[in-house]
Amino acid sequence: MSCKVECKIRYNHVGYGVKFPKRFFVAVPAVGESACGSNMRDYAGARFVVVGESGALAFEGTLAKRGFCDYTREMVYEGDFSNVAAPGKYKIKVFLGSDEGTLCLASHEFSVSDEWFSRQLMANIKSFYFQRSGVALPVEKAGKWARPAAHLDDCIAFHAIMNREGTWNAHGGWYDAGDYGKYIVNGGVSVGTLLLACEMCPPEPTLLEEIRFELDFFLRMQDADGGVFFKVTPGHWDGFMMPVDSDVMQKRFIMGKSTSSTLNFAGALAQAHRVFQKLDPDYAARCLAASRRAYEWAVQNPDADWPHNTEGSGGYGDEHVEDEFFWARAMLYRESRDPALRAQLPGDMLLNPVQPCLSWRDTHNFGWMALALLDAPSGADADLQKNARTELERISAEIVNLHEADAYGLSIRKFVWGSNGEIANHALTLLVTYSWTRDPKLLNTAMELVHFVYGRNPVDTSFVTGSAWSSPMHPHHRICHSDGVEEPIPGLLVGGLNNDRQDLHRMAHYSSDLPGFAYTDERCSFASNETAINWNAPLTAALALIRYYSLGQNT
Numbered sequence: 001m002s003c004k005v006e007c008k009i010r011y012n013h014v015g016y017g018v019k020f021p022k023r024f025f026v027a028v029p030a031v032g033e034s035a036c037g038s039n040m041r042d043y044a045g046a047r048f049v050v051v052g053e054s055g056a057l058a059f060e061g062t063l064a065k066r067g068f069c070d071y072t073r074e075m076v077y078e079g080d081f082s083n084v085a086a087p088g089k090y091k092i093k094v095f096l097g098s099d100e101g102t103l104c105l106a107s108h109e110f111s112v113s114d115e116w117f118s119r120q121l122m123a124n125i126k127s128f129y130f131q132r133s134g135v136a137l138p139v140e141k142a143g144k145w146a147r148p149a150a151h152l153d154d155c156i157a158f159h160a161i162m163n164r165e166g167t168w169n170a171h172g173g174w175y176d177a178g179d180y181g182k183y184i185v186n187g188g189v190s191v192g193t194l195l196l197a198c199e200m201c202p203p204e205p206t207l208l209e210e211i212r213f214e215l216d217f218f219l220r221m222q223d224a225d226g227g228v229f230f231k232v233t234p235g236h237w238d239g240f241m242m243p244v245d246s247d248v249m250q251k252r253f254i255m256g257k258s259t260s261s262t263l264n265f266a267g268a269l270a271q272a273h274r275v276f277q278k279l280d281p282d283y284a285a286r287c288l289a290a291s292r293r294a295y296e297w298a299v300q301n302p303d304a305d306w307p308h309n310t311e312g313s314g315g316y317g318d319e320h321v322e323d324e325f326f327w328a329r330a331m332l333y334r335e336s337r338d339p340a341l342r343a344q345l346p347g348d349m350l351l352n353p354v355q356p357c358l359s360w361r362d363t364h365n366f367g368w369m370a371l372a373l374l375d376a377p378s379g380a381d382a383d384l385q386k387n388a389r390t391e392l393e394r395i396s397a398e399i400v401n402l403h404e405a406d407a408y409g410l411s412i413r414k415f416v417w418g419s420n421g422e423i424a425n426h427a428l429t430l431l432v433t434y435s436w437t438r439d440p441k442l443l444n445t446a447m448e449l450v451h452f453v454y455g456r457n458p459v460d461t462s463f464v465t466g467s468a469w470s471s472p473m474h475p476h477h478r479i480c481h482s483d484g485v486e487e488p489i490p491g492l493l494v495g496g497l498n499n500d501r502q503d504l505h506r507m508a509h510y511s512s513d514l515p516g517f518a519y520t521d522e523r524c525s526f527a528s529n530e531t532a533i534n535w536n537a538p539l540t541a542a543l544a545l546i547r548y549y550s551l552g553q554n555t
């Protein structure tokens with residue numbers, strides 16, 4: 001017998017790590033009648049079981065109340081089955097009936113394993129490969145998502161707003177999201193986030209390849225004077241067509257050269273020096289020199305505006321570049337120990353307080369993390385590092401407190417465009433702090449946040465394409481909708497809950513007005529169902545670090 005009211009079971013649809021706490025939720029709406037009893041009924045103490053593949057009982061327990069969720073108007077209960085530690089496939093069954101023993105809820109099969117960290121990590125890394133622009137993706141690597149080279153961008157004109165003759169080679173790099181734009185602001189935070197994972201744990205070779213693909217594009221985007229162009233944009237927004245067809249329809253242009261894009265470049269390229277130093281010293285030196293030239297340009301041009309043009313590509317307009325200056329200076333200082341840069345860091349720290357997370361707009365934490373991860377600091381640098389670590393510890397404690405106070409275990413308090421990226425970024429902040437504190441609470445909370453992304457959420461969706469039975473099938477992603485393949489490209493994280501619903505005019509069908517249900521798996525829903533590299537990057541980094549710190553190895 002199943003439940004007539006919408007009592008819902010919420011769990012990670014992919015799985016739980018062997019050594020981690022394992023919790024699922026039962027959510028009971030605050031309005032309406034229930035076959036399991038009225039809404040006022042307290043389900044604390046209701047029985048649940050966890051069964052293995054053969055149906056054998058693996059665990060038996062009772063629900064405990066977590067609290068009321070105001071963004072879904074549900075009472076949320078929790079079942080803890082952390083004791084199930086044997087790797088395998090399991091299902092949860094919950095008995096909510098007034099008549100003891102009545103089954104109301106059952107989960108799909110999920111795994112208890114450490115293997116899924118690697119599986120999802122590799123899918124995430126591969127999604128950056130699928131975002132490659134300008135090159136063919138052969139069948140041997142891309143399977144049914146193979147496609148021919150298009151958008152070569154190796155000889156494109158400057159957009160009319162730049163009033164500049166000639167052409168430029170802006171070949172390569174990743175498409176930003178579901179659109180075909182290539183942006184330095186946003187490319188910077190994405191590649192910087194992935195570089196962070198690479199400097200904190202031994203990197204996957206394929207991840208390094210992808211990072212280098214983007215960095216090569218970055219290097220091409222630097223002008224002769226050191227400034228860095230803002231973006232490569234099509235003249236108009238592309239329809240839902242493949243890149244080869246877009247090439248037939250319209251031209252692409254270089255647009256803008258701003259302080260923000262130049263500093264994104266400087267920060268990311270200085271960090272690239274750190275990661276590639278041992279692997280390819282010449283390349284690393286080239287990255288560092290390019291970073292320095294970009295930084296000098298930004299110092300000379302601190303108010304160079306971004307192109308206020310959103311016909312064909314997104315804005316990524318940022319009025320505050322103090323945080324980008326901090327990012328660039330801290331990363332450059334770490335690589336060069338230049339005293340002139342050092343002298344400005346205390347001021348940067350005052351001006352750019354630590355944040356719960358990174359975003360394309362707020363890059364403060366790259367500065368804080370660079371200083372927290374200084375190697376072998378001595379004298380005044382040791383104080384700098386101590387200060388940075390203390391601040392990151394403070395913000396991490398806040399994230400943990402927010403997580404503990406929320407019925408779904410979330411540390412964010414608003415659902416904005418790309419909330420899944422924000423959640424993954426909170427996890428990343430915790431994991432960076434974990435790298436020196438080794439406080440298990442930080443690692444466990446990071447994992448709890450990741451559970452939301454993979455299904456333990458109010459909309460019962462594992463937000464990464466191809467990850468589970470509930471994954472998005474209709475992401476707002478041009479290639480996914482025009483490649484003739486039914487399944488979307490795997491490993492793409494969609495934006496997720498977004499209570500601002502900027503796509504209502506496109507007839508997106510949200511199931512409820514409540515913030516906690518502001519997601520719809522429809523192509524038109526660019527506000528909740530688009531994918532973007534800056535959301536995928538922190539999830540990739542979080543998975544790599546969770547795997548590394550929980551298994552102490554890379555497999």
Ligand code: 9MR
Binds near residue numbers: 532
């Ligand atoms: O992620 C961006 C979000 O923070 C902004 O509010 C939104 C509107 O400016 O733009 C989002 O970024 C989009 C970009 O402008 C164009 N490519 C797709 C990005 C994800 O939707």
